[in-house]
Amino acid sequence: MTSPLQQKFKVNGPVVVTANRTTDGIVIYRTANGWSAKIEDAAVAMTSTVALALLKDAHADSVYAIGSYVAPVEISESKEIVPGNLREKIRQAGPTFELPVSG
Amino acid sequence: MYVYDEFDRTFVKERVNDFRGQVKRRLAGELTEDEFKPLRLMNGVYLQLHAYMLRIAIPYGTLSSKQLRMLGHVARKYDKGYGHFTTRQNIQFNWIKLEELPDAMADLASVGMHGLQTSGNCIRNITTDHFAAVAPDEIEDPRVWGEIIRQWSTLHPEFTFLPRKFKIAISAAKADRAAIRVHDIGLRLYENEAGEHGFEVMVGGGLGRTPFLGKTIREFLPKRDLLSYLEAVLRVYNQFGRRDNIYKARIKILVHEIGAEAFSKEVEAEWAQIKSGPLALDTITVADIVSRFQYPAYEALKDETEALESAKRDKQFETWYENSVAPHNQPGYAVVTVSLKPEGAPPGDATAEQMEKIAGLADRFSFGEIRVSHVQNLVLPHVAQRDLPELWRSLDALGVATPNVNLISDIISCPGLDYCSLANARSIPIAQGLTRRFRDLEKQRDLGPIHINIDGCINSCGHHHIGNIGILGVEKNGEEVYQIKLGGRSDSKAQLGELLGPAVPAGEIIDVVENIIDVYVELRKNPHERFVNVVHRVGLEPFKERIYAAH
Amino acid sequence: MPLIKDGRIVEDRFVRLDEEGPLPDVVPVLVPAERFLGNQAEYLAAKVPLGVLWPNNKRVSELEPYLGRLALIALHFPAFKDGRAYSQARILRERYKYKGELRATGDILQDQFLFLLRAGFNSFEVKKDADAAAFAEAAHRYSIFYQPTGDGRTTALRERLRRFHANKTSASVPDKEHAS
Ligand code: SF4
Numbered sequence: 001m002t003s004p005l006q007q008k009f010k011v012n013g014p015v016v017v018t019a020n021r022t023t024d025g026i027v028i029y030r031t032a033n034g035w036s037a038k039i040e041d042a043a044v045a046m047t048s049t050v051a052l053a054l055l056k057d058a059h060a061d062s063v064y065a066i067g068s069y070v071a072p073v074e075i076s077e078s079k080e081i082v083p084g085n086l087r088e089k090i091r092q093a094g095p096t097f098e099l100p101v102s103g
Numbered sequence: 104m105y106v107y108d109e110f111d112r113t114f115v116k117e118r119v120n121d122f123r124g125q126v127k128r129r130l131a132g133e134l135t136e137d138e139f140k141p142l143r144l145m146n147g148v149y150l151q152l153h154a155y156m157l158r159i160a161i162p163y164g165t166l167s168s169k170q171l172r173m174l175g176h177v178a179r180k181y182d183k184g185y186g187h188f189t190t191r192q193n194i195q196f197n198w199i200k201l202e203e204l205p206d207a208m209a210d211l212a213s214v215g216m217h218g219l220q221t222s223g224n225c226i227r228n229i230t231t232d233h234f235a236a237v238a239p240d241e242i243e244d245p246r247v248w249g250e251i252i253r254q255w256s257t258l259h260p261e262f263t264f265l266p267r268k269f270k271i272a273i274s275a276a277k278a279d280r281a282a283i284r285v286h287d288i289g290l291r292l293y294e295n296e297a298g299e300h301g302f303e304v305m306v307g308g309g310l311g312r313t314p315f316l317g318k319t320i321r322e323f324l325p326k327r328d329l330l331s332y333l334e335a336v337l338r339v340y341n342q343f344g345r346r347d348n349i350y351k352a353r354i355k356i357l358v359h360e361i362g363a364e365a366f367s368k369e370v371e372a373e374w375a376q377i378k379s380g381p382l383a384l385d386t387i388t389v390a391d392i393v394s395r396f397q398y399p400a401y402e403a404l405k406d407e408t409e410a411l412e413s414a415k416r417d418k419q420f421e422t423w424y425e426n427s428v429a430p431h432n433q434p435g436y437a438v439v440t441v442s443l444k445p446e447g448a449p450p451g452d453a454t455a456e457q458m459e460k461i462a463g464l465a466d467r468f469s470f471g472e473i474r475v476s477h478v479q480n481l482v483l484p485h486v487a488q489r490d491l492p493e494l495w496r497s498l499d500a501l502g503v504a505t506p507n508v509n510l511i512s513d514i515i516s517c518p519g520l521d522y523c524s525l526a527n528a529r530s531i532p533i534a535q536g537l538t539r540r541f542r543d544l545e546k547q548r549d550l551g552p553i554h555i556n557i558d559g560c561i562n563s564c565g566h567h568h569i570g571n572i573g574i575l576g577v578e579k580n581g582e583e584v585y586q587i588k589l590g591g592r593s594d595s596k597a598q599l600g601e602l603l604g605p606a607v608p609a610g611e612i613i614d615v616v617e618n619i620i621d622v623y624v625e626l627r628k629n630p631h632e633r634f635v636n637v638v639h640r641v642g643l644e645p646f647k648e649r650i651y652a653a654h
Numbered sequence: 655m656p657l658i659k660d661g662r663i664v665e666d667r668f669v670r671l672d673e674e675g676p677l678p679d680v681v682p683v684l685v686p687a688e689r690f691l692g693n694q695a696e697y698l699a700a701k702v703p704l705g706v707l708w709p710n711n712k713r714v715s716e717l718e719p720y721l722g723r724l725a726l727i728a729l730h731f732p733a734f735k736d737g738r739a740y741s742q743a744r745i746l747r748e749r750y751k752y753k754g755e756l757r758a759t760g761d762i763l764q765d766q767f768l769f770l771l772r773a774g775f776n777s778f779e780v781k782k783d784a785d786a787a788a789f790a791e792a793a794h795r796y797s798i799f800y801q802p803t804g805d806g807r808t809t810a811l812r813e814r815l816r817r818f819h820a821n822k823t824s825a826s827v828p829d830k831e832h833a834s
Binding site for chain 2: 020022023024025026027062063066067085086087090091094095096097099100101102
Binding site for chain 3: 108110111113114117118120121125133138141142224254255256257258259260261262263264265338341342346376380381382387388391392
């Protein structure tokens, strides 16, 4: 397996770096200098150079975060960052149906 | 049910401590994720889309009420209040935190449960008939052999780092309710012409990207040789199974590439060397295991024909009875399937409350015993027939008495893209949509037994290859589309389904399934001709025509 | 890389030869399989203790004729997840009764020690110092074993039977504490 850092990737449109938090597994996003559980805090990259730099920082923090990778996002008209595909939507917002509730 | 003794309990505790240390090393940065991953997988801990998932072994699908109650407790305390029963008779929790995992495991260990060998490239939890020891068509309790294999395979020093995961299933009945031909090893316990019991050994079955049915490599294996023979199979696989490509690493590929005959030869040569060694099962050893199984102290009852007839005047009870109650090998008793497939719900999910209350019902009505079936339902295996009406009312109040067992809404579904990090498409919403579309129970009964299996990727955890209707989610240009297979079956006439044609978009899949069902209804010779038999009789053409003609 | 032998951190006395180069005649040598198999006669005649570094994709039965002469067999784990050498070790110990040093090399973490010991290894080339230091503790994390291997540890099955019979003779009731 090639390390994600050696992967060549093209960035067409905005992307963020995302991962799961080691302690509890929740979805986190790379910010300018750390991590956040909120996608609105994510650092958005428009070029592969910037994305690669974010990814490199993310991998350097491998105790805190697992499996960092680059994921597409969209910027809405109101300038909000929204996940760019179904998988990322589900990661951000949870399963697409109501979860069973216990009495 | 098998009762753990101090050895088993000590072992499980030692396991929790071992894992606690590993989690500590991971959180302190002493272990990288690459190093930690195989260790957590050995304890059933996966990383899913939103969180860690903990899968807990339910050996051969048998639970005590105390254990089920503990699962409810874990669901409440460490998760979001529910759990998901899987096609491997396990349960998984979807929202567990790594920091809390050792504590959750310690709680589970207090009732002899753990996540060992529910993931990773080892011998996985042994599965068997959920009607074991109560089915009238069985020759002996297959769980005894499941337990013997479980102990032998537990942290096996040689077989914990196999090329790939390894699944073993056992059946000891005429009807195969354990899908043994789609396992890495399928064991069929039967009586030969000389009147001895032994195993037919099938190897190399499996689903996934390259589905195969298992091939028989030994017609009759005496019981005493079970472990030495398994050790020989595993030793051959461990050394010669492919490790260069994850998609070619299962034993089915090895068997396919070198041929069942050559494989069998290799196994026999190895077996000859170890057959009379310490793995040979003498009668005392087996008797010791058997003695640790507790069987209910059944009352001497008679079949309650009359009382049941009068109870059946309640149409709802009758419907449930006809559908969800199976015969027991003891007079006056019955086997009850508890449906975890209510309309519109994720198949196989149960809330903490349901688990706790079903545990209570098991105490009252089923000698404290519960089974998990590979079709993601629960079973109360020892219910006195006179208690059926009362049990039914309680189950109904819990929402687990939908009389749809084996009917079209008794869907098997993998978690799919809503949870699983490997998924290409969602599966649960498709299951939910289908149960809503076919909500009419009378219509379902009219259609007869139909098994729908849904998968969110080719790994096929939901067994779509052997569904009468198998649905596989794939991703095409960022959209979810679904392939359909027809004619698969997992019973003793196991067969893989055939691809119907091009995948259909998510928005059409429910209609398409309904069209398939319409074709079936038009073509069946009589209301008793089953869906799968019609598919085999008429072939795929009539279905293709209906589905694709308009396009 | 620290080497553990028979439970202690020790100096590796074997000099590892690569593909080329002459055979030293005073120190014990560890020779790669390829090189050994090309010139068995030469190596077997050498005056020094001899070890062979055996890859995990070759049958160990090929080594059988030389086992009496070998002081060390090093089996390789290219990755933690690659468990082929466990089978090789058991075959060497249990089938061919190999008595010399059996060493695990490659991707070795403390979490494998017990598996390795049970398969018949008695020396370990460990990746991390911390893991080497943890050897004694890691080797005793479990006291219950479910399967017989050549390491002689008694299994739960046998231990149960033993206690059962012991109890029977002292006329007490066998331990049958019930978990449910
Ligand atoms: S079949 Fe694929 S999507 Fe479904 S649970 Fe298995 S791996 Fe995940």
